[in-house]
Amino acid sequence: MFSLVGRKALVVGIANDQSIAWGCAKALRAQGADLAITYLNENPMMAAVQMAAGIVGNIRRPAGAANPFAAAEATAMSMLIQSMDLARDLRDAMNEQVFFSVWNAPWARACGRTHTAPRTLKNPAELRSLPQVAMALAHMRSGGFAHAVIRMLILLAESRGSVRRDRLERSAQVLAGDEPFRSISVDERQRIIGEQTLIVTFARKDAIETLKDLLPTQKERDLALRVVQFIPGRIDEMAPHTLDLLQHLHEVLGVAPITEDVTTDPLAPVPATVTKVMTAQAVGTAAE
Secondary structure, X not given: OOOOOOOEEEEEEEOOOOOHHHHHHHHHHHOOOEEEEEEHHHOOOHHHHHHHHHHHHHHOOOXXXXXXXXXXXXXXXXXXXXXXXXXXXXXXXXXXXHHHHHHOOHHHHHHHHOOXXXXXXXXXXXXXXXHHHHHHHHOOOOOOHHHHHHHHHHHHHHHHOOOOHHHHHHHHHHHHHOOOOOOOOHHHHHHHHHHHHHHHHXXXXXXXXXXXXXXXXHHHXXXXXXXXXXXXOOHHHOOHHHHHHHXXXXXXXXXXXXXXXXXXXXXXXXXXXXXXXXXXXXXXXXXO
């Protein structure tokens, strides 16, 4: 340990016995140094401040909601926050304006045009030769009831252009909640939708004609067409091209034209009580 005997040291700003300055003073004194120290409360003017602080601390109470000073403080803080937000928004707007004014100028566009890679647009004949398209077209006659319904729904969606919310809800109800779609996994359902979309896009006429191969029986055709008609809703709400397409599908599948609305889900499960009543009615009719 080194010795500070005969040395003099000045330590200022000692607040209490827990302050760093107090620890320094003790260490210097232990080494033999002569100390000159100052305390923060040595100023005689601070005595009055300390007394006033104690009085205020004892009588201090939270300000009420109707206190005008509290309201003024809240208003001032709100104005400050809004001012900072406004300054930030104006700064960002100025930066964007400068960016677009510089890079959207005719000279900048002319300079960048020489470095822009042109986009090659493929025609349908070239896209038809892609492996994914060729594979989908090769399976045009493969599938069953689910494939046929999804293909007809895609044909309807393309003919309408836009789909109302209630029709989207009915479509989701059929494709996610009714059998046989409910038993199909999400990945397999997406694969079928993608495959049928390619078939409709690149071979629309053949896609309609081959529906008979996907629905071999008359019962399946009747049910599939009722399911597809359930999606757009009432006949008087259908667009003319939608109704024409449905009538054309009926004609291709050898089903009578549309004459009545389909307002209930044809694939919805029949309650057990209704099934018992229908069975009893059928038995009674047979007995007669």
